[in-house]
Amino acid sequence: MRLLLAEDDEILSDGISKALKQSGYVVDHVASGADADHALETGRFDLLILDLGLPQLDGLEVLKRLRARKQLMPVLILTARDRLEDRVTGLDYGADDYLTKPFDLPELEARVRAMLRRGQTQSVEVEYGPLRFDTVSRKVTADGELIELSAKELALMEVFILKGGNVISKEQLIEHTYRWDEEVSHNAIEVTIHRLRKKIEPHKVNIRSIRGLGYFLEEEQ
Ligand code: CA
Secondary structure, eight states, X not given: OEEEEEOOOHHHHHHHHHHHHHTTOEEEEXXXXXHHHHHHHHSOOSXXXXXXXXXXXXXXHXXXXXXXXXXXXXXXXXXXXXXXXXXXXXXXXXXOEEEEESOOHHHHHHHHHHHHHHHHTXXXXXXXXXXXXXXXXXXXXXXXXXXXXXXXXXXXXXXXXXXXXXXXXXXXXXXXXXXXXXXXXXXXXXXHHHHHHHHHGGGTEEEEEETTTEEEEEEOO
């Protein structure tokens, strides 16, 4: 899952990014409304966390433009306590939920999870063969046994399980697991896939590749 965080407060955005990354989300961060608008126009995100008080372009304007482009991704707005009016306008402009600053990170995470679930109209658990991905606890189990995964491995595993055995290109995998500001070395994604493969192989699921096309999950018969 790829999230865009538009927030100009450095300390707050660092905290939010860190917490969400630890849960295996890919978080791209922009600190101005203009950058947010540009990112939303050109990138593909599953959710937007939008501060309303942004420099260059107001958060409400970013939201208005987003919805005018018929982009339907869920939007969580962050507002200051004394700006009730903005909150109402934000919801009118098509925001899905809001949080009033200051808030606790676990609460933000809970909102994000709930919004992503709503958007997908899928159940809490997604399965592929013996693999089970719990979208609430963000844990992967196989045959009931927890598989310990790094944040990157978890991000990859999520894409694989959601794709349910269909082929995913390397570009798509990179898009789902790396932020813009992270350097993607040529082999990095292969190394992560290799590690992931080792972890799920004992459960008779393999990650297969088709040269030039991409990767897919396959259950051993
Ligand atoms: Ca702000």
